[in-house]
Amino acid sequence: MYLSTNQLKKRRFPAAALALSTLSTGAIADPSSRWQTNLSPGVTELGQEVFDLHMLVVWICVAISVAVFGVLLYVLINHTKASGRTPATFHESTVVELMWTIVPALILIAIAVPATNTLIKLYDSSDSDVDILVTGYQWKWKYEYLSKDGGETFSFLSILSTPADQFEIGATAEKGENYLLEVDEPLVIPVNKKVRFLVTSADVLHAWWVPALSVKRDAVPGYINDAWTIPQKEGIYRGQCAELCGKDHGFMPIVVKVVSEKEYEEWVASKLSSSKADLTEKSLDELVASGEALYNKNCSGCHAVNGTGIPGVFPALKGSSIALGDVNAHIDVVVNGAPGTAMSAYGAQIKPDELAAIITYERNAWGNNTGDAVQASDIVNFNQ
């Protein structure tokens, strides 16, 4: 058995690749198939290497299992009292015991070598073409495209777009194809370019995980971790937050759209031009109308659609002293957050015109009839 594992190791790529092709092109041709039983090599060279390493170890484990459980089964069938045996009396053997200490150690060393090489590659995030700052929030992702030469940057939030009537208790709507794995605005990156992700968090721990891109990194407040990918195939790749981050941990997916370089550049240009805030004056009705949608998207996760929050965990806004009190105190809490609580600083996340609409909505919904219309300019002036 050890001989065959060693042979397997020497020819590891052909052997593993063969094994992989039977596994992945047979029963599980489609990686998102419902009967997928294995890792997917994804669309990167590193992912393929990780996959090969995985398959190498799987086959070593299979070989060890066959040998060990083979002996076990033989003993269970043959060395029974029912077969009329007198038990043997041996109870030690230095040679055998040394053997089964040394041989596994050698197998482990044989695995450690390729594992070390792959890990070194995984850690090499140098010479990137595109840098993206990924920030985890309870329960959404913010993507900020950093500029190499100090030019303009832009950012946007990416939030689950599966409607609640597909998943909430008592939901009746039919679940869509990409149920829980779809967002309002995906991350867009160019094909065949080295993209570096700088991953951090604004509140609790999260982890940014896209299996097909072979990227998983913890998002830790106060730290910036980096990870990288070079996607070799255009397409849409989906992932999820991998670190428990509270109530809606299961509802903050990641969608990455890998496009051609030309398409990517056009997309960047359009994002740059559309990321300016609209500072024109709006009527109360306009603000409340656009504020409702924005509130439901950004705030209802904690404060609830009907503004009641979750008692003991997230405060209600309906009838709250902040939503009914001084406008500037309200703006302050939304823009700067409430330190030491789960309320994060939205000034860094959402454009002033949208913040104005949200605050106006909060001050005029669910019986909070203050009649206050907060304008985008109020937010901008507050920041100054």
Next chain:
Amino acid sequence: MSEHHGPATGIQRWLYATNHKDIGTMYLWFSFAMFFLGGSFAMVIRAELFQPGLQLVEPAFFNQMTTMHGLIMVFGAVMPAFVGLANWMVPLMIGAPDMALPRMNNLSFWILPFAFAMLVSTFFMEGGAPAFGWTFYAPLSTTYAPPSVTFFIFAVHLLGASSIMGSINIIVTVMNLRAPGMTYMKLPLFVWTWVITAFLLIAAMPVLAGAVTMMLTDIHFGTSFFSAAGGGDPVMFQHIFWFFGHPEVYIIILPAFGVVSEIIPTFSRKRLFGYSSMVYATASIAFLSFIVWAHHMYTTGMPLAGELFFMYATMLIAVPTGVKVFNWIATMFGGALTFETPMLFCIAFVFLFTLGGLTGVMLSLAPVDFAYHDSYFVVAHFHYTMVAGAIFSMSAAVYYWLPKWSGKMYNETMGKVHFWVAFIGFNLTFFPQHFVGLAGMPRRIPDYALQFADFNMMSSIGAFIYGFAQLLFLYNVVQTIRKGKVNTDEKTWEGAEGLEWTVPSPAPFHTFSTPPTVK
């Protein structure tokens, strides 16, 4: 024997208990109750995951279920079960009249019901029970935690105090109360594994106490140990937690190794193979358990050199663990095997724990762990080691020693039914979780993408079967005690060796008042 009195009557017997057998019995029943409580949370989890969409519970409550399931199973079910077993069996195995520190023994038990009452009461508090996972990573467990976290912290402190007292008691007992001639290298392996476990507990539990105390001051006294905004470090929490947490998993599994090493020789009618290498392997595993903690943290952004160190150290654990598995099989090799219920559980242990060990080797490889980490693959791995390891060995231990404890024999057919239902239920629950994990399903989510639906439904059905198997277990134990065939043989099992099989069945209130001599 005549100068010794019997047990007190009524509630006083239990409240004021200082007898190792009474305290052992209380530990065992307490852990059994906690096992059902933690198990019922698992049933809620699996019922919610039966199909995609939310059907039964809100995500916030789901997180309370996963958190409390882990905490109750680890601290309430498995650990007290093995402490109870140690209380009963260590004095009987080393020829001691009782534990060395009987009043402390009483205290270490009676802390537990209060600690768990406090922990479970958090369900009824505003904001609900802890919902941040049994690993309670900061800052989700500090700044972002429900107010009940303070009660969780005090409960953990109490559990730690109880464990440390229990450990001191075991070490002192084994060091001082061994019968004449019972040298260290003659100790039954169960005693050896418990001595080593006790040292692990004494080293690890204060670290846990430190972690929760820092959480307490972060929450209430304005410190910033784990808050980046105040200059603290959330990753440091994970280092401290896992410096406790990794030894903790060996605290759970080493006594299980001990149980299996007692039972397999009995039903093989052959001495344990490689006794001394078993002792050294246990000690090596215990040592290694303190230098591998950060393999739980490969994705946190540790430097490359750190990753490599923890990867190599973790891979090393496979060597002494392999030695143990090979020794158990070599013990059976050439024996005259019979397959009573305890033996069935032990064989299943060897088989399933080895599978969990092999996935452990896979997880130890840092570059591949980036793909496995925080997926259901990890959930499958640790349930193969914890359930098929600790719980299966505990089931084996109960069937094996119940005739000694109660003087009654269990019904073998019913025992075997329990085993097979548990074995099938367990594998149906956890084997498919390897698949969904590799396919990309994160752990600790209340709802999932449609591609994971089939394996999750399978897993849930398996879990209900496994849950039902535990009702059979309870039924078997109760029926044995109430109506079991009377068994007064000192030596219940033909192939059994050891001092516990030289005392009458049921074991009288006081045993070894005069120490036996061990040749």
